Amino acid sequence: MSITLRDQHSGFSEAGLRRLREVLARHVESGRIPGLVALVSRGVETHVEAIGTMRHNGGAPMRRDTIFRMASTSKPVAVAAAMILLDECRLRLDDPVEQWLPELADRRVLKRIDGPLDDTVPARRPITVRDLLTSTFGLGMDMTSLGTPIMGAIFEQGLTPDLPEPMPEPDEWMRRLGTLPLMHQPGERWQYHISNDLLGVLVARVTGQSFEEFLRERIFEPLGMADTGFHVPADKIGRLPTLYAPDPRTGEFTVWDEAAGGRWSRPPAFQGGGGGLVSTVDDYHAYFRMLLNGGMHGTERVLSRPAVELMTTNSLTPEQQAARTAMARDNVHVSFGQGQHGGWGFGMAVRTHRGDYASIGQFGWDGGSGTSTYADPDSQLTGLLLTQVGMSVPSSARLIHDFWTTLYQAID
Numbered sequence: 104m105s106i107t108l109r110d111q112h113s114g115f116s117e118a119g120l121r122r123l124r125e126v127l128a129r130h131v132e133s134g135r136i137p138g139l140v141a142l143v144s145r146g147v148e149t150h151v152e153a154i155g156t157m158r159h160n161g162g163a164p165m166r167r168d169t170i171f172r173m174a175s176t177s178k179p180v181a182v183a184a185a186m187i188l189l190d191e192c193r194l195r196l197d198d199p200v201e202q203w204l205p206e207l208a209d210r211r212v213l214k215r216i217d218g219p220l221d222d223t224v225p226a227r228r229p230i231t232v233r234d235l236l237t238s239t240f241g242l243g244m245d246m247t248s249l250g251t252p253i254m255g256a257i258f259e260q261g262l263t264p265d266l267p268e269p270m271p272e273p274d275e276w277m278r279r280l281g282t283l284p285l286m287h288q289p290g291e292r293w294q295y296h297i298s299n300d301l302l303g304v305l306v307a308r309v310t311g312q313s314f315e316e317f318l319r320e321r322i323f324e325p326l327g328m329a330d331t332g333f334h335v336p337a338d339k340i341g342r343l344p345t346l347y348a349p350d351p352r353t354g355e356f357t358v359w360d361e362a363a364g365g366r367w368s369r370p371p372a373f374q375g376g377g378g379g380l381v382s383t384v385d386d387y388h389a390y391f392r393m394l395l396n397g398g399m400h401g402t403e404r405v406l407s408r409p410a411v412e413l414m415t416t417n418s419l420t421p422e423q424q425a426a427r428t429a430m431a432r433d434n435v436h437v438s439f440g441q442g443q444h445g446g447w448g449f450g451m452a453v454r455t456h457r458g459d460y461a462s463i464g465q466f467g468w469d470g471g472s473g474t475s476t477y478a479d480p481d482s483q484l485t486g487l488l489l490t491q492v493g494m495s496v497p498s499s500a501r502l503i504h505d506f507w508t509t510l511y512q513a514i515d
Contacts, residue, residue, distance in 0.1 A: 114145025114484075119513025124152055126509045127502070131155040135354070135498040136473075138165035138344065142384035142487045143510055144392070151384065157344035159356045170330055170342045171489040172360070172367055173380040173387075174470030178299045179414075180331075180390055181376030182450030183322050184306045184314065185236060186410040193309055196236070199229035203308040204301070206281030212241065213284050217251045223284045230289045235298045235305065236449045237418045241285030243294025246434050247426075253286055262297065269366065270373035273304045293423045295430065299377035299450060307374075314374040326393060326400050328386035333374045334367050335381055343367065343381070346472055348493035359493055376450075378470070384487045391467070391478040391485045415466040415480075417446030417453045439500035441469045459504075460511035473499030475506065486510050 123143070130136045131154050138155025153165040173180075188194040201208035207230050211223035226241070234240035244263060248254050260279040261268055270276055280301075286294065303314040310317050315333050323331050335343045340362050348359040360366050367381055393399065394415065398406035419427065424446065431442030444465075445455035454465040467477030473490035488506045492499040 114148040114515060115143070115150060115513045116515045119509075119515070120150055123506070123509045123513050124154075126505050127152055128154055130498075130502040130505065134159075135496075136490055136492055136502055137347075137356075138169075139488060139490045139502070140165050140167060140169050140171070140384050141489070141506065142388050142485070143513070144388060144485045145483055145514065149388070159345075159347060163341070165344070166342070167385065168330070168342060168383055169344060169489075170335055170339060170381050170383055171344070171474060171491060172346055172470075172472045173382050173474055173476075173489075174378045174472035175296070176387075176468050176470040176474045176476045177376060177378050177380035179451035179466070179468050179476065180322070180380060180382075180387070181299065181303060181314075181318065182236070182414060183390075183406060184318050184376075185232070185302050186406055186414060186449070187321050188306065188309055189232075190407045190410050194232050194305075196233040197231050199231055200235060200305060201229055203305055204230075204277065206277040207240075210241065210289070211284040212288050213253060213286055216245075216248050216253070216286055220252050220256060220284055226285060227288050228290075232305075234289050235302050237423075238293050238295065238298045238447065239290050239419075239423055240298050240301070241287050241289050241291070241294070242280070242283065242297050243286070244296040245286065245294055245426075246430055246438075248286070253283065256283055257297075262300075264375055264378050269371060270300075270375065272372040273307065273374075276300075276373055277304060291423070293419055293426045293447060295427075296377045300373070300375050302450075303374055303376035306376075314376065322390070322405065323386075325403055325405050326386075326389040328382065328389055331380060331382040331386045333379045333381070334370050335362070337368075340368055344491045346491045346493065348495040349498065351495050354496055354498075384489060387476055387487050388485055391476065391487070394466070395478050395480060395483060395485065414449040414451065415453060415464075416448055417455050418449065419447050439494060439497045440504070441494075441500055460508050469500075469503060473502075475503040477507075482511075482514055484510075484514065 137159040141152045157163045210226035230240045307314045343362040346360040397408040398411045444452040446453040451468045462481035465479040469475045471494045473492040475488045478485045
């Protein structure tokens with residue numbers, strides 16, 4: 104399926120879009136990607152490709168309204184809830200979070216990252232809202248520290264979503280988090296993921312609403328994101344493909360989550376801002392276009408312009424950035440080269456150097472379920488590529504790289 108809206112101020116070349124479709128189709132025809140939906144837009148032009156099927160052995164075709172598990176591409180969207188609270192002065196960047204999250208008061212910090220959990224020193228200062236927004240509060244998914252006691256404890260406590268057992272409800276999750284020491288002093292080092300889930304708990308406690316209720320009222324409904332949430336209702340479950348995590352050794356397709364009866368078929372105990380959303384290309388397009396428009400959706404303001412600028416500007420010092428670079432560059436067998444952007448804003452990567460075909464200033468993120476969502480202010484470009492092949496193998500990462508390489512060449 105291929106849909107293009109164009110006028111005389113065309114954003115893409117015809118030949119470039121043809122080539123983009125050929126590259127995407129080649130990945131599906133290889134047998135490694137069952138199906139995908141891609142949306143690209145520039146100016147007034149929007150182009151959609153839906154190729155392949157919902158299952159690797161056939162089944163229903165991918166469609167423009169197919170609903171995907173967004174995995175870590177949830178982060179750039181979910182963070183908007185906290186930005187609204189900053190806009191309304193219900194949160195301040197350098198407020199200590201312990202007034203809402205008392206479980207994080209009086210933190211202890213490991214003396215060394217691979218040391219025993221009781222070999223600690225006191226935290227030098229409280230954890231702040233800024234630390235959560237920049238992913239520097241002191242705990243996270245550190246792929247360079249796998250096998251250490253603290254990483255073992257994070258997995259054992261069920262604090263991350265990538266396990267057979269779903270995460271517990273937020274108060275219990277916070278209680279477990281509060282039993283662990285920090286890996287680093289607050290504000291010292293960038294660390295992945297856990298801070299994004301923490302932000303959802305913070306928003307819920309500040310507002311007195313569930314995280315999803317606040318997102319729906321303030322982000323999803325104003326933007327018309329009717330298919331975005333933390334689960335797929337029964338009347339839409341037929342639009343959710345199977346999620347695969349292929350075997351890293353053999354490449355054999357292994358089902359990680361089925362649609363009917365699967366993890367996203369019912370409301371979760373924990374609404375995870377780090378990776379829990381489901382959505383469609385059109386819903387995410389509305390969100391990223393709003394960011395490109397400085398917080399405006401049509402005539403309605405969703406976020407202030409300074410909030411959008413803060414989210415989409417690098418917030419890390421060179422010392423903090425070193426950890427992020429190490430995750431991407433020194434663990435290519437895990438990240439497949441994703442994440443080499445040079446910067447991190449709030450909930451998303453920000454490109455600070457020219458490392459590939461994308462412009463400096465491009466912002467967005469990728470997801471472990473085979474999703475990629477970015478916008479580029481310089482080119483006024485939005486690109487969304489959604490599959491459901493997990494990054495246990497490089498297949499979807501290679502597809503994502505080829506998508507962006509080809510898309511930038513298609514700019515007229």
